[in-house]
Amino acid sequence: MSSGDAASGAARRLGGYWLSIPALLFLTVFFLVPLLSVLLAAVFDQRFSSQFEQTTRLLQAWSGEQLPDEETYRTIAGELLAARGNKTIANVDRRLAQEEASLQGLLTSSARGLANDGLPSSGVREALIAIDLRWQDTRTWKVLRRVSDDLTPTYLLAALDLRRNADGGFETAPPEQAIYVPILVRSLVISLVVTLATLVLGAPVAFVMANVRPGWRGILFVLVQIPFWTSILVRLAAWIVLLQNQGPINQALMTIGLIDAPVAMMYNRIAVYIAMTHVQLPLMILPIYSVIQNIKTNYVRAALSLGASPLRAFITVYLPLAAPGIGAGVVLVFISSLGYYITPAIVGGAGDQMLSYFVQFHLDKLNNGLAAALASILILSTGLVFLGGRIASRLGSAARPTR
Incomplete structure (x- = not known):
């Protein structure tokens, strides 16, 4: 390559960097600065x-x-x-x-x-x-x-x-005041259940989308993305209508004889799981689909021809190849679920509120320091989940067969 070509390539790369400056400034001003201010408010009070x-x-x-x-x-x-x-x-x-x-x-x-x-x-x-x-x-x-x-x-x-006690030492809060660790655990459990539910429901859909004809694939794409196109209040209102005691779901279950009386599906953990799983499904389906559509079936066929059972071929060949998409979907859904506020607040009960609800609660009470501390715990949890996802992705990459 001549020096002129090298200089031209360097100029093009530099031009690309300059084009990214507005986005970097936007992220710095409207994301990093507020994030640092929240972290500072958690440990600074004058x-x-x-x-x-x-x-x-x-x-x-x-x-x-x-x-x-x-x-x-x-x-x-x-x-x-x-x-x-x-x-x-x-x-x-x-x-x-x-x-x-x-x-x-x-x-x-x-x-x-x-x-x-x-x-x-x-x-x-x-x-x-x-x-x-x-x-x-x-x-x-x-x-x-x-x-x-x-x-x-x-x-x-x-x-x-x-x-801290009067002498400056640390001590645990009395049981009646120890509420935030259980709330954090509850938030993690809800996020984990929603993540597993979206994985179980979404992975087969992603597999079907990757293997159907283009026409059907387009229809499935539209159906998958409908939750993104619908207002969150409209979605929640629809679930309230469907899940209430006299709603269509309870009526259908009583009609076919599965239940004798309406089952309480609103303002409890069931409603939270259903509503959150509904909106989080695209975040699981699309990353998995983007990976498995590029997996060649030759690998699985080769494993079958060598005597592997279909289950073993799936676990040892297909699943490692799909692991990056599954990992990305799991991290996206879990992190997104961890910060949920509106859905549990509307369709959940008092014992179903997640950590973000209490961040807003203390902001309303002008207790900005505690709100910032809870937000910092949420940010730290998100960072740990993201780091765990990255580690799992690298391990999965090492386990995938070479092409």
Whole structure:
């Protein structure tokens, strides 16, 4: 190849890279930046330090062995009144309660008491203790010192049903408060069941699509993609009509004598599985189809001619060749299912909500830190699933017969 041809090829490749810059900028601004902000919000909270700047400096220098001095009490009293005046005290109080539930309302009630009685010229420590006895406990001040640190593990610990005690150690949350790990497990189980259901239902469809005549293949393509073309609310409304106690499915089952009374299929796990499987089927069928349509039947025929049974030929020859499509479908469906929110919220019951529902719940309650922590757990789970899929795909590639 001449130097001119090499330079021309390099110029074409460089032109291709320049064309990708708008897409990369879009992904950076509208995906990576929001993603990093969510991860940061899970471990960063400056509500206390921004409103109690002078108190924060004093607390960082406090030994923690005995109650702070009079200057620290006077400083926090003045900043309590300032925070009450600019109406930020309730937000800081929520931050303190998230760190230690026993301190809920401490800042608000103390600021109210100081506003009513006035800030004394001396004896501020006694005045605050008279308003609330919690001010004479060194554990209160230790918690205040913790919340004065902008970097905090509190939200991530809460998302894992852990918490910090007054001495700064870690402990498990009481059973009645340990809810997020079971919710994560529930989300993983629902996603796994939906993934297996789509694999069992979708793999035969993909095989048929790869082996029928082109005309029938086009019809099957349209049928497979109908869930993508239908509004999610329309799909869910259709399933509500079909699955309700007096719906067509229950009526048909009673007509043929399989059941004597309507079976509860709505607002429970059954409805969630059915509705999610319906919309996730194309994500399983299309990757499998794209792979198996290129598998040559000569390999299977060769295995059969050498004495292998049809089942053994399928397992040892055909299945390894189809593994990349199956793996891609499994990863796509599982990751997509893990983040479901609307479908379980509409057709599921209270015990069928997935982790994304609680992310939205805490955003509505302005508990952005815990919402970000739960979202981070969801992102981490997604990343682990994707990594597992990549490893499985490489193992499957190594197991495939050479051509």
